[in-house]
Amino acid sequence: MLRRIGVPVLAILAFLALWEALVWWNGWPNYVMASPSDLPAAYGRFWELFLLGGWQTLWRTVAGLAIAVVVGTLLGMVMGFSRVARDALYPLLVGFNAVPKATLVPVVSLLFIGQHDFNTVLMAFLISFFPIAVSVGIGLSTLEPEYRDILRALGASRVTIFRKIALPKTLPEFFGALKVAVTLAFIGTNLVEIVSPHGKGLGALFQSGATNGDYPLMFAVLIALAALGIVLYYAVVTLERTFAGWAEREAT
Template sequence: MTAAAKRQILSATCIAGFFVLWEVICLAFNVSDLVLPRPSQVLVTLWTQFPAIWPHTIQTVYTTLLGLGLGIILGLALGMLIGSSRLAYDVAYPLLVGFSSIPKVAIVPILVLWFGSGTVPAVLTAMVMCVFPIVVNVAAGLASTEPELQDVMRTLKATKLEILWNIGLPRTMPYFFASLKVAATLAFVGTVISETVASNRGIGNVMMIASSSFDVPLVFAGLFILAALGVALYVIFSVIEARVTGWARRGDNFSAGG
């Protein structure tokens, strides 16, 4: 058995052990469902209410992917601009840092005021949540490009756009995919924040209604769904990253003794 397979088995065992321990503690201490439902109760809720939850899940996935896609486009554009221009860095970077410091839940009412309640504020909130890490990582990747490579391209009479396309962007890919895996989880956070405030559809809306009626197992069912969707998107990006940036990986081990 390979080291990678052993790590995967150990990881799966630890995750399963976490949920078993959760179940045992709730049973041993007779924890109320209103405080902390058992994983088995959450799974039963998911099974029995799946037909009602499914349309909301589709809505959340659609909103999140749309917001993430817009965030990737905007983040790439801003990151390339900031990473390739000192003036743009000095002007735009402080504004981005200041904007990212604003709690996003405070932005949702403004978006509702502008666009009304529904899908649009949720899409824009997801986009806003995931733009900053993409911009920072893309700009950092461009800034880390070796000057020697750029000098070689200049001696070959390459334009600035050709240098960016042939050297800057490939060097940025590891940074870009690292930011994508963070942005994917943040996009779900943005969607759910907006759905709990200004939407009548989506997992966030389901969780809000369930909490108001003290249906805690349904609230945790929503959390389970969001966690599963986040992990699935993370894995997809990881697979794409391994194919696109395989050249940047030094090996499978985390350390020399791994």
């Protein structure tokens, strides 16, 4: 337990020390590049904004991700069960996924003008549903026919087969995709927060740091974002251990 927490903490400390040393070595003033020792002051001055912004970023990311899970899973099910649907949807989804989402921010902002929360959640969803849909689809369509046959031979309904076999069997793939999706959703949220005027959340705080040339503040936001990202990621890992822990093999 000590090792499992100690090793990553040490790695983070080493990273911060390297960063500090790099800035010190080059003699960069903090309007060129902030160093870790500048950050506590920034957190101290703006802690209320950090808390508020952090919360706004967090809930909108989670909301977008939740929608992505529902829609992605449904799309994945459709593609997993129907060949026709798979052939029809796949190129469409791949194409949509290839579009840089930054280009959609102005479109979405104009479509739903002033609906900042809605836009942000929408972007978090748009950017993150793809890996979920694909992995659920692949998980279902590659289910070995024997798995289905042992229950079908007993006259089990499609719903029963899905509930007892296909769904649990797809969970490891689903959580694998969710780990990718959670960081993507996070990027989506911040994209809107940074790009759109009068934004909210940590992205907007970053933007105000940029406007005022406050490098320590900007870097403080980046570190806060990284920390939030880590928290979200490990929340997914915890869920995975709970619901799909059986897929983990003991190291041998």
